[in-house]
Amino acid sequence: MPKISDERKAERREHILAGARRAFAEHGYEGATVTRLEKATGMSRGAIFNYFPSKEGLFLELARRDNEHLVRLWLDRGWEAALREVVEEDPDWLGVYLEMTRKVRTDPEFARRHEEHAQKELAHELIAHVRAGQERGELRDDFPPERVAGFISLVANGVVLQMGFGERIRDVDALVDFVRASVEPPRARARPRTPARTRS
């Protein structure tokens, strides 16, 4: 058998993940049969499952990457950029997440594997990031950083569910404005008013 370079292997993994994502989005989790995964990736089941342990492993890897992408965006460019990115997501792919909630609730083994993919270090990084924002006076500090981060995440979940139901977010700027009012300290929002007028 010819030896495949690490680079080529990484490429194939990416190729499989991209195809699987499309198949899940189009057919749902259950509907994305192995045959459909083969069609979407243009690869045989043998080849696919050489790279991933199972269909579930494929899904968990895609979910893990989405989470990492969003948290990195939050860390690098702020919660607003991350929230706007969620609004841009493919509603069909978000729908697959929603389907999986039942599995997380009812299948302890799946819940455990889902938890393993939860990237706790990244979550800690995010809390530290929010705490730093509080210390700079950019975020309200009358609640611990976990609550502030938790509220923003909860709003993102609301976006996911609304879009999963096929309803667009009609006014993203309004959404961002509501969240800003909820997580910034009242002073930060009130601040520009007086000095700006005096100066102009």
Add this chain to the structure above:
Amino acid sequence: MPKISDERKAERREHILAGARRAFAEHGYEGATVTRLEKATGMSRGAIFNYFPSKEGLFLELARRDNEHLVRLWLDRGWEAALREVVEEDPDWLGVYLEMTRKVRTDPEFARRHEEHAQKELAHELIAHVRAGQERGELRDDFPPERVAGFISLVANGVVLQMGFGERIRDVDALVDFVRASVEPPRARARPRTPARTRS
């Protein structure tokens, strides 16, 4: 055949709905087979489908009632009471909603029937209620009432999704506080500060 009074009919409908709700919550939508619905209600399939057109009809009626209950609560006792009620919901039943998102997105016939159950009049009543709150200065008025109501609903959706994933809402008071900061006008929130201190 003995004639059944309207009162007895209404009772039976309620009895079937309560049993169906438990069966959906325990087994999921697909898992709540007709046999399981019979067991949960203690009634035969013939009797059940004498009162409801189908399993789907049962689900849609339950969803319609939940929506009506929440909107009435909002109208009568405010958005905070409605939001707290969502937090008290059975996560397993909420999970059934989440399962249905795929059906709403992918089955146009189901989406149409779901839309028919949407209670547009109730939605109009809610918008009028929010507008009145804006006029009294209790809600911010820099966005139309649809946006304010939409943000609160989106947060409720976030609660549904988080609980559907089996995660509790750890601090409901904090959640309410964040939403209050986002939907009340800054003056309403800033107001108590100075006078309260002067008076004490």
